[in-house]
Amino acid sequence: MQQLRPLPHLPRSLRPTVRVAGLIAVILLTLGTSVPLSASPSGYWVSASFPAAGNSRFTPDLAVDSSGSKMYVSHPLVGSGNVTVQKTSTGAVDAIIPATVGTRGLLLSDDGSRLYIANNGKTGRPRNPGTASIIQVVDTRTNAVTASIETDQGAAELALSPDGKTLYTTTYQGRNAAFIDTASNAVVAKVPIPGYPSSLAITPDGSALYIGDETSGAIFVVSVAEKKVVQTIDSGLGGFCGGLQHLVPNRSGTQLFVTGCVSTEGINPKALVVLDTATRLTRNVPLAGYATDVAFSSDGREAYIVDGCESGRVLVLDAATEAITATFPVGRAPRGITVSGDGTALFIVHADSAVSRVDLTRNGRQVFTDVPAGAAFFHEISWLGNSGISTGYADGSFRPLQGVRRDAMAAFLFRRAGSPAWFVPPAVSPFSDLAPGDSFYKEITWLAYQRITTGYGDGTFRPGTAVSREAMAAFLYRYATTVTAASVYAAPATAPFSDVRPGDAFHREISWAAAAGITKGYGDGTYRPATPVSREAAAAFLYRLTNPDRPMPR
Numbered sequence: 001m002q003q004l005r006p007l008p009h010l011p012r013s014l015r016p017t018v019r020v021a022g023l024i025a026v027i028l029l030t031l032g033t034s035v036p037l038s039a040s041p042s043g044y045w046v047s048a049s050f051p052a053a054g055n056s057r058f059t060p061d062l063a064v065d066s067s068g069s070k071m072y073v074s075h076p077l078v079g080s081g082n083v084t085v086q087k088t089s090t091g092a093v094d095a096i097i098p099a100t101v102g103t104r105g106l107l108l109s110d111d112g113s114r115l116y117i118a119n120n121g122k123t124g125r126p127r128n129p130g131t132a133s134i135i136q137v138v139d140t141r142t143n144a145v146t147a148s149i150e151t152d153q154g155a156a157e158l159a160l161s162p163d164g165k166t167l168y169t170t171t172y173q174g175r176n177a178a179f180i181d182t183a184s185n186a187v188v189a190k191v192p193i194p195g196y197p198s199s200l201a202i203t204p205d206g207s208a209l210y211i212g213d214e215t216s217g218a219i220f221v222v223s224v225a226e227k228k229v230v231q232t233i234d235s236g237l238g239g240f241c242g243g244l245q246h247l248v249p250n251r252s253g254t255q256l257f258v259t260g261c262v263s264t265e266g267i268n269p270k271a272l273v274v275l276d277t278a279t280r281l282t283r284n285v286p287l288a289g290y291a292t293d294v295a296f297s298s299d300g301r302e303a304y305i306v307d308g309c310e311s312g313r314v315l316v317l318d319a320a321t322e323a324i325t326a327t328f329p330v331g332r333a334p335r336g337i338t339v340s341g342d343g344t345a346l347f348i349v350h351a352d353s354a355v356s357r358v359d360l361t362r363n364g365r366q367v368f369t370d371v372p373a374g375a376a377f378f379h380e381i382s383w384l385g386n387s388g389i390s391t392g393y394a395d396g397s398f399r400p401l402q403g404v405r406r407d408a409m410a411a412f413l414f415r416r417a418g419s420p421a422w423f424v425p426p427a428v429s430p431f432s433d434l435a436p437g438d439s440f441y442k443e444i445t446w447l448a449y450q451r452i453t454t455g456y457g458d459g460t461f462r463p464g465t466a467v468s469r470e471a472m473a474a475f476l477y478r479y480a481t482t483v484t485a486a487s488v489y490a491a492p493a494t495a496p497f498s499d500v501r502p503g504d505a506f507h508r509e510i511s512w513a514a515a516a517g518i519t520k521g522y523g524d525g526t527y528r529p530a531t532p533v534s535r536e537a538a539a540a541f542l543y544r545l546t547n548p549d550r551p552m553p554r
Contacts, residue, residue: 044316044328045379047345047359047387048546050091052352053084059335062349063106063115064088065140066341072115075353076103083117085143088340088347088357090418095143100134105169107158108140114182115140116160118169121153133171137185147185151178157200159209161224170197170211177211177222191227193220199246203277204253210275212258214243219258219275233280235273237261246293250319251300253277259291259305272305274322285322289313293336297360298343306334306348314348314358330356359386368398375400377536384539389415400536403466407440408535409475410463412542413452414443417483423449431461438463452478469519470529472538473509476518476545489515497527504529518544 054075063072073084081103085095097117105118115138133155137147152174159168160182167180170193177197179189197220199212208230209222217237223230237244237260244260258273271284272291289307296303300319307313312334316326333351339360340347346358366372367385375381381398384390389412392398404412414420425442429435434444444461447453452475455461467475480486491508492515495501500510510527513519518541521527533541 044314044326044358044360045383046328046330046356047383048089048091048357049331050086050355050357052350052354053086053091053093054082054096054353056351056353059104059351060349060353061104061106062336062338062347062355063108064338064340064345064347065108065112068340068342068345070094071347071355072097072106072108073349073353073355074099074103074106074117081119083115083138086355088345091355097136097138097143097145099136100148102133104156105158107160107167109160109182110164113140114138116158116167118155118158120155120172133169133174135167135169135180149180149185149187151180151187152176152190154196154198156198159200159202161202162204162206166224168200168202168209170200172196172198172214177209179227189227191222191229193222193229194232195220199244201247201249201256203249210247210249210256212244212247214245214260217244217260219244219247219256221280231280233275233282235260235275235282236271236284237273245291248294248296249277250303251296251298257294257303258282259293261290272317285317287315287324289315291315292334295337295339295346297339304337304339304346306337308334312350314346328358330358368392369396371398371400371536377540380539380543381536383543384412389542390539398535400539401534403532404535404538405463406461406465406467406471407444407463409467409472409538410443410447410453411440412538413475413479414446416479416542416546417446420446431455431459433460433462450478450482452482466532467538468529469527469531469533470506470510472533472541473513473518474506476541477509477512480545497521497525499526500529 053073056075060076061074069088071086071088073086075082075084081099083097083099083103084093086093099117100119102120103117104120107116117136117138119134121133133151133153135149135151135155136145139146151169152171154172154174155169156172157170165182167182169178171178175196176190176192178187181188193211195213195218196215197211198214201210207224209224211220211222217235219233219235220229221231235244235258237258244258246259248257254277256275256277258275272287273282274285275282290309291305292308293306294303303317303319305315305317307315312329312331313327314330315324318325330348331350334348335351336349338347344361346360348356367382371378371381377400381400385392423446425445430445430448434441440463444463481488489508489512491511493502495507496511496514500507510529
C-alpha cells in the first residue's frame, strides 16, 4: 500500500519558503556517508555548517559577539569587500557592511558596541603604494560605518588595549605599528618595525605588543609606553610555505602560541611554537598538521588548534601537559577559529568564508539512557537530543531500534526548521484522523502547510504509523526544496536500485537521496522502499541534512 502521495511539481513562486535577507547562499545537499559512523572518543563534532555568504579571495576573518548569537565574517576580495552579519544559529545574513579594499581583520570592542574592520589596501597589483589601508569603525546596533581611519597600506590584524582607549594595527607595506585613539579615531603614533609586520597580539596588562613578521618569522616586542621595539625573537617559523600566521596569548598571558610553518631543512615543518612571555624563550610542540590558528577554552585549560590542510581538522591540546587529547574533522581548508564569549561554542572560518560551529557544551554528552558512548549512531542521536530536535521518551530513553512514527518525524522536521513561531495551526484539521489538541497537531499541520506531506488518499495522516524508507526520502527531499530552497532534482533515466524503477511513485525522491549520499541502499543493490526507518537511522538522516559534507568522526 502506498504510504503517501507524490507532490505535483509546483513553480518555485508558489512554494512556501523561509526568506533570508542578504547574500546567503543556497545550501547544496552534498551529504555524508550512508553507513553508520561509530562513536568517536574525541566527543567533538561539527554541530552546524554555514555556506559562504560572500566571496573571498584572501584569508577571511571571523568575530563572534559575547552572547554567541551573532557573528561577523569578512569577505576579502581583490576589489571592494564586505562583512556579513550572520546568526550563529542558522547562518542567516542579517546585514551586509560594505568595506573597502582587501577586507581582512575583524575586532569587536569588549562591550560589543563597536566593530573594527581592517581593509589592507590590496588591489591585486604588485606593490601599489598609492592605496592606503582603511580601518572602519562600525556601530553594531545599526551596522553603520561611523568612521574611516587611514593608515599605511597592509593592515590585516587588530588589537585593543585593555582599557579600550587605544586600537593597534600592523601595516605590512608601511612597516610599522599604528596606535589609534578610539575616542577621536585618529592615528596618534607609528612605531617603525624592522621587517614586514602582519600578526599582532597584546599582553593582558597592555604593556607590550607582540608583532609577527610573516616572512622572516621574527617576533618583535614593542613597549607600549616607550613606543619602540625592545626585543626581537626568532620563532623559527617563516619561508615560502606560508610563514608565521598568528600570535595568540593564552588566557593568563603567560604564553604566546605562534602558528605557521617553516621551509628550513632540519626544523619540524609541522610545529606549534610556544613563547614563554616571562623568559621570552620559545619551544616547539610537534603536531601532525599545519597549525594556522588557535583559540582557548573559557577556563584556559584547552587550546583548539586549526590544522589548515585541505582535509581540515581541529586538534585539542591540554594546555598543562601540551598533549593532544582529541582530533576531529571540520571540513575543507579551515583558516581561523574563535570561541564564543560565553565559552559554549567554537566557530571555524574556512578559506572560502564558510563557517562551521562546534557546540562545546553538547559534544560527547550522553543524552538518552539507552544510547551510551560507543553505541552505533551515538553522535547523531546525541546531536539530535542536544539540539532540541528530539526530547526522547518520558523515561529518558530514545529507543533507537524502534521505528520512527510519522507524527514524531513531523516534530523532528518542525524543530529542525527552528520551530517557526510564525506558523499558526489551522482551526480545522487537514486530516480526518487528526484533531486540534492532538499530540503534534501543530507540527503535523505545519508539515502539510509546507507541502512536505499530503497524507494518504483517504484523507488521513496516520500519525502512529512507522515512516517507510520511501516516505523518509520524500520527506527529506520536500523539506530540502521547500524549506531550504534546494534545487529541484531531475529523476535519472536509470534508477540507482534494482527494486526502484523509473515511473515508481517516489523514484525521483529515492534517486535524490542516493545522489545526495543519504543512502547507498542494501548490499544486494536494493533500496526496500516499504521497510520502516528506525529512530537511530532517522537521527543519522537528519544530521546529514543539517550538516552537508560534515560526516560524524569515526
